[in-house]
Amino acid sequence: MIEAILVVLTNPTEGRDSDFNDWYTNVHTRDAMRFRGSIAQQRFRLAEDQAQPYPAGLPVSRYLALYEVYDAERFVQEHVDSALTPRMLVENSIDISRLDDFHYYPLHFRDKAPRTFHTGSVVLEQIKAKPHQEIALRDWYNDHYLPDRFREDGIITGAFLAYDPCAQLVEFAPAHDHVGIWRLSDDRARGLWRSRTLLECPYIEQATLAVTCWDVITGRITEDEVQYPTPEAQAAEERARARIVASGTELRDRGEHLKH
Secondary structure, three states: OOOEEEEEEEOEOOOOHHHHHHHHHHHHHHHHHOOOOEEEEEEEEEOOOOOOOOOOOOOOOOEEEEEEEOOHHHHHHHHHHHEOOOOEOOEOOEOOOOOEEEEEEEEEEEEOOOOOOOOOOEEEEEEOEOOOOHHHHHHHHHHHHHHHHHOOOOEEEEEEEEEOOOOOOOOOOOOOOEEEEEEEOOHHHHHHHHOOOOOOOOOEOHHHOEEEEEEEOOOOEEHHHHHOOOHHHHHHHHHHHHHHHHHOOEOOOHHHHHHO
């Protein structure tokens, strides 16, 4: 049973996209999925086709990872205990000046095709409630917005989740206290977010509302698939680890990494 979704937004250092994706997909994902508390993970790239302009003044991330977590507290402790050890190799191709790395806890979830996992793209809604409007926002989203949006063609799952300080990987709070995560079967469904429905909600801080579209980089990978990898996956991991060690590009400052 999923307790939380870990929403991770990252950027590579300048000119290091290839190294970053090699490390994240073939090393970091597998290191993290070996920790107790996780179920599955999938990676995405910011799409060129966006449904809404990004809010001015907020940092833009180019990569998204979604981790399905059944024990957030254990998953966090495993990260803390393992960061920058052989159990979690971190390459300097990741920009650690700002990491958005937060567990969000489910409030509402709908699925048109239970027990199947789709390879379509994702729409991420990052939402901040106005002061003292959290309950009103949740009632509106759960009772009106989510059911109406879910009826549309091209949508497979819709989830609404809330931030809680419990079991977090970083010391600061996110800019957004709620997220909506929508999985699509058809990229044309992104056009649904050109509507003004969220923009007209009276319970949302509109200046920080961020609605982004994401293309799939990797398929959903489960804990079992990491524990018992295919020969191809094992070879890719070994090549990536050897490249990082040979180039001397792993991060070594444990304190600096955990601070972010």
